[in-house]
Amino acid sequence: MTIFTVHSVGTAPEPSREPLDELRRRVGFVPNLAGAIAAAPAAIDAFNQLQRALRDTTLTGAEREVVGVAVSVANRCPYSVAAHSAFAARAGVPPEVIDALRAGKDDVPEEKAAALATFSRALVRSGGLVDRAELAALLGSGYSPAQVLEVITQAAYTVMANWVANVTGTTLDAALADRAWSP
Incomplete structure (x- = not known):
């Protein structure tokens, strides 16, 4: 039995849908990891914001x-x-x-x-x-x-x-x- 759902944009809690859709647009699909994180809106938002911020570092x-x-x-x-x-x-x-x-x-x-x-x-x-x-x-x-x-x-x-x-x-x-x- 699994207790963790891998969400799509359509099945995710409402506050998770936009961050999940942003990832879908950027990556081309919703990775299973992001779908799992989406069960917690604060977690997927933090994940997405951190990923966005990292693209602006001086590291390649x-x-x-x-x-x-x-x-x-x-x-x-x-x-x-x-x-x-x-x-x-x-x-x-x-x-x-x-x-x-x-x-x-x-x-x-x-x-x-x-x-x-x-x-x-x-x-x-x-x-x-x-x-x-x-x-x-x-x-x-x-x-x-x-x-x-x-x-x-x-x-x-x-x-x-x-x-x-x-x-x-x-x-x-x-x-x-x-x-x-x-x-």
Whole structure:
């Protein structure tokens, strides 16, 4: 028996319909994860607003997706690893980088992607109590203090998605099936 409904725009609670429809327009379909979040209007609104705000950071789409994959692997979230892998490919992240991230490897082929992944995994592992050397490594790879905060914001957004997907057992959308992943 499942206790979580995956809503469509038509079945979602009234206050969830506009945020869900906005996601549908932006992505081209209503992802199952968003449909699950839509049961709580405040949650889907927060999810949508945070996603919108992240597009206005100084991090590129590719950098945000590197964080998304790294955090999702650290949280053992099959749904989000698949989603962020697909979005990373669309954002131009090289396949060998995506493969290394999905494998949880420390030796990611691009220096900046490696620094983002290492720091993102440290955030999850430590609950934000990252070692100063881990912070210095991210800063040393060319990221500014403001961008560190943007990485934290992306990680927090991704953790929300991971937790929802893991708790609700959200099934993978057909559009993401070729990126399926298991821990």
